[in-house]
Amino acid sequence: METIIGNLSVDCVIFGFNKQSLNVLLTKRVLKDPETDETLINDYTLQGHHVMVGENVDDAAKRVLLEKTGLKNIYLEQFHTFGNTDRLKNAKDQLWIKHMYPMVSDHVVSVCYYSLVDSTLVKPDKQHDFTSWFPVADLPELGYDHAEMIKLALEYLRNKIFREPVGFEMLPEKFTLSELQGLYEAILNTEIDRRNFWKKVSQMKYVIPLDERRKTTARRSAQVFIFSKDVYERTKKERLSLSY
Amino acid sequence: METIIGNLSVDCVIFGFNKQSLNVLLTKRVLKDPETDETLINDYTLQGHHVMVGENVDDAAKRVLLEKTGLKNIYLEQFHTFGNTDRLKNAKDQLWIKHMYPMVSDHVVSVCYYSLVDSTLVKPDKQHDFTSWFPVADLPELGYDHAEMIKLALEYLRNKIFREPVGFEMLPEKFTLSELQGLYEAILNTEIDRRNFWKKVSQMKYVIPLDERRKTTARRSAQVFIFSKDVYERTKKERLSLSY
DNA sequence: CATAATAGTGTATTAAATACGCATTGCAAA
DNA sequence: TTTGCAATGCGTATTTAATACACTATTATG
Known part of the structure; x- marks a missing residue:
């Protein structure tokens, strides 16, 4: 029986390139009021998941990547851990968490990774959830603190690419x-x-x-x-x- | 009543400079067999502690720094999170953990920071535990994965100092x-x-x-x-x- | 078959990094 | 009190890297 570590998650900023722009893979998050059918939440988030008991944190990130892209052995780099207590305290996020993960603590620390993929190998349409690419220059509304994560990931990537030839991964x-x-x-x-x-x-x-x-x-x-x-x-x- | 987040800790690589060498603040870890008086553990570790429920991870690091150096508002930079399940599985570390923190999970993820201080302002002798400075070029035996942490922290510091004038902090x-x-x-x-x-x-x-x-x-x-x-x-x- | 758009190969200029020469100061040894 | 010497203060010369830009080659298209 696998259980999650309640206070710990990973999030992945998956970068791809399509000959035009640098893109990020995002998943749609929709919640409607079951009675009025009013749209309560309609935005996007990064790919993430809780870390399992007995699982290396790096492996949790690889698991998320495999699930969301179908790809193994792709470039992966940890860049920051977000650990503020208020990072999920936005009203929409609270609503979503209560709806999706009612048992989870409200102080979740997220270890963040960015990964670089050849986006032609990823077929997000085949996922059952609504996952698609967005140019980093034109992102939709993002849940949680994921806008901040993408911004920081991009800074790290820019620094990295000056020092090491990681671009070829894309x-x-x-x-x-x-x-x-x-x-x-x-x-x-x-x-x-x-x-x-x-x-x-x-x-x-x-x-x-x-x-x-x-x-x-x-x-x-x-x-x-x-x-x-x-x-x-x-x-x-x-x-x-x-x-x- | 404050409780800890069982799976999450912070560790701080505290760098100081004494006109001669770059130093790290370390705390002695000694355990003797209560019966035979044999020395079971005699090595050093970084300054660390568990994160409290409802506490920002950054604040946990600041708390550790205040406790160990008496200093506030010192330069602090998160650099990596160590999350492998085997990182505390060394025999000595297991012994120490069972002795000191019997209630704690054996998969503890540690968010690591490095900080830069003017070491003349730190009086480690006044601490009740055995805390003192060691040159990074000549470190003693270190517990847990702390040797790896110091090595990585130094890499990050070296990179940082090329880009930003952080040296003055020391x-x-x-x-x-x-x-x-x-x-x-x-x-x-x-x-x-x-x-x-x-x-x-x-x-x-x-x-x-x-x-x-x-x-x-x-x-x-x-x-x-x-x-x-x-x-x-x-x-x-x-x-x-x-x-x- | 001329045009246009991208590919391929330079050279000239500017700025930064590195190497190193030499005079100055002021304590300490003679 | 003179003088050696170790560290300070301020340069110039050389090498290397970054930037700007000129020109020719290829080939799909009208």
């Missing part, structure tokens, strides 16, 4: 340089000079050009690259140079 | 340039060129030279500086420049 195995650039532009919300970007990437020995081209939306076909985690790990030490 | 209000440099060298475990360091610091408008000198260990007296949090906050936006 692209198919084979990609073109403009796809990679589009990803970086979407994450960092800036425009990048194409030529300087090319120069930068061509220095990275772990981004390997293939003897293969592919038609994109463009007229001219573009060269195809892959990311080699192997080469990255091997050359890691060389690149960890610090100023000061 | 110095007295007035300091000389060589004291500041010594601090950076201790944290980053590198040697820094004195002249380049001076150049860098003189660009920081929030490090303000005073019309005052002080004798250090040196022959010649050195100029005294203060850190202005005010000026730092005001000029923050200008400095947040991103490459790419």
Whole structure:
């Protein structure tokens, strides 16, 4: 018999990229008054769940990801734990909690993760709950403190991507340089000079050009690259140079 | 009546600087067999405690800091939550937990913080428990997963100090340039060129030279500086420049 | 078959990081 | 009281990285 740890949950900010924008996977939360049919709650939340007794917290996050995306072994990074007593005290959230989880404490501490997926591999429509992608630049109304979580997750992701090549997690195995650039532009919300970007990437020995081209939306076909985690790990030490 | 949340604790990596080395505040953990007087446990742990019902997790960390250092309003940063089920499963730790906290679950998730203090303000000798400073480069045997915590906290601190001027939290209000440099060298475990360091610091408008000198260990007296949090906050936006 | 849109490859300029030269101060040893 | 010397104070030269921008190549489309 599995039971939950009443005061502890995980929430996952699942980032995806669809060649246009950086997106987050969200699930619709709807509650209607059973008598008047009035819509009491109609907003979105992140993917989350309580941690089970005897379950590693990291494993709880992986469980949530598997349930919501069908994917295993995807990039996952813990970024913050939200532990204020008032974080679920909003009226709508209280209503929802009483309706859905009547036995749960009202001080739930949430360990938050962000994960990076190739969103073409995720089929949220196949879920029985209403789960879909939203661009981070244009989010719907969010329940709990999930807006704050997404904001912080994005900050952590932006910091991370400067230091480590995690962006490849959100692209198919084979990609073109403009796809990679589009990803970086979407994450960092800036425009990048194409030529300087090319120069930068061509220095990275772990981004390997293939003897293969592919038609994109463009007229001219573009060269195809892959990311080699192997080469990255091997050359890691060389690149960890610090100023000061 | 205050009760604890059985599955949730906080641990604090308290960093201090004593003009020589970067230090961590640790508390001795001793257990002897009541019959044979054999020493069963003799090691050190970080400062930690369970979170109380109805208490913000951040406040629990502040409470621990106030108890162990007597200081309020000190620099505090959450950096990671350790949530593996086996993190307290070491034989010594099990023994200690059964002896000290017989009612507590054996899956305790710990939210970890690091804090930066001017260690001259902390008088650990006045504590009734055996609390003292240890250089991070030469730590004693540590209980639980606290060695891992300190290692990770140091990584986070090193990253942080590149981006934000948090080092001043560990110095007295007035300091000389060589004291500041010594601090950076201790944290980053590198040697820094004195002249380049001076150049860098003189660009920081929030490090303000005073019309005052002080004798250090040196022959010649050195100029005294203060850190202005005010000026730092005001000029923050200008400095947040991103490459790419 | 000219056009337009994206791909591919540079070079020039600016800014930052690093290396290092040298004069100054003032206590301590001679 | 003179002088060595260790640390302070202030530069310039070199290397490296970031940014700006010029030009050619390819190919779907009208």
